[in-house]
Amino acid sequence: MSRIVFMATRTDAPTRREQILKEAARLFAERGFHGVGVDEIGAAVGISGPGLYRHFPGKDAMLAELLVGISGRLLTGARRRLQEADEVGGEAVLDSLIEGHIDFALDDRPLITLHDRELDRLRDSDRKLVRQLQRQYVELWVEVVRGVYPALTEPAARSAVHSVFGLLNSTPHLGRAGSLPGRGATADLLHRMARGAFGSAAEAEA
């Protein structure tokens, strides 16, 4: 079962550029893209306002890189999981997809928040790219879900997938990391709920 996978765990310090992206993601998620000034982003990494322009051509570019990065990582992660687990069976693939999405939702809460909140602030070309990546991610899920629950029509499966994303992406609303009963228990709970939601979606689909 267990296969050795190269995990890119880094030990070196994050670059200034990465610091900026991380803090910008946090601030954008907290107060919205238009609600955060470049001076604030700079201050969050210890430099001041216009210093950011040594690393990014503009504020828009930071948001674009964040959103494209999120969508891309979600999609490539899902494709990798699909390849790794498709010999085992559809159920295992679906569980792996759910697990991957939960990991992302729990570990990168600000990005999850940005992901469906600030998409309209992008240039047309970037927005189209992100939308395309998101669409491919959804379609990948839809196919796997329909494999496990053949009773679902395609539109129903698509709606169900979007709704389960809503369920899994609710982590930012789950109290601030103190009231939670631990990461593992939360991940388990979300996983069970997602499976239960899909299962009930497939029941009595007249």
Add this chain to the structure above:
Amino acid sequence: MSRIVFMATRTDAPTRREQILKEAARLFAERGFHGVGVDEIGAAVGISGPGLYRHFPGKDAMLAELLVGISGRLLTGARRRLQEADEVGGEAVLDSLIEGHIDFALDDRPLITLHDRELDRLRDSDRKLVRQLQRQYVELWVEVVRGVYPALTEPAARSAVHSVFGLLNSTPHLGRAGSLPGRGATADLLHRMARGAFGSAAEAEA
């Protein structure tokens, strides 16, 4: 079963003030609070920019009234449903709560979007009020859910409720009213998924 309930269905035209609130909600949901100018809101109702100040003391006040109104209506609606259905049994109450939330999510999509997106743009006092209303709404659900699924601990029930809100509030992401298989079918699907999610949350809660 069926009890006659006074539904405040209005036949008169909406006041200018209501027009403004409706259009402001739509615009805020589409482009974010900071992304919409007062001139745009005015143009959406046929008057120009500063004319809005005959109806509201400022842009903030529109957002505040929208968010307080949402939270309040959700809470009072839930309390009414609790009273109406608590003789019938816990299951019926939970189904009624789910139905009410789905109605709201399907009929007032922009408000659903605003509701968890722009809360931080409020004055402290308004934000506290909205948070208090939201908390009471959540606690009401938690009690009902624990009545139906006694296996759930209180923290688990609270997490489950937040997650189901995420599921039900996913309606804005469900294609633009053309790809949906009809309102009734969508409501049914969401309802089944919510019940299934709660049911699986309660299973194997070790």
Add this chain to the structure above:
DNA sequence: CATCGAGGTTAGCGCTCGTTAACCTGATGG
């Protein structure tokens, strides 16, 4: 050791935005 580029700094420009001021108008009621 001189040079040079990466990565900062502060000053300030131009634009947009929320808001106010001053004025207009048409329906209403004594």
Add this chain to the structure above:
DNA sequence: CCATCAGGTTAACGAGCGCTAACCTCGATG
């Protein structure tokens, strides 16, 4: 028939924003 007032209008102000210009500093390099 005139006063009033609700509900508009346009002009303009002041603050804040993203971004550029100009300058500084310091470690690496031939």
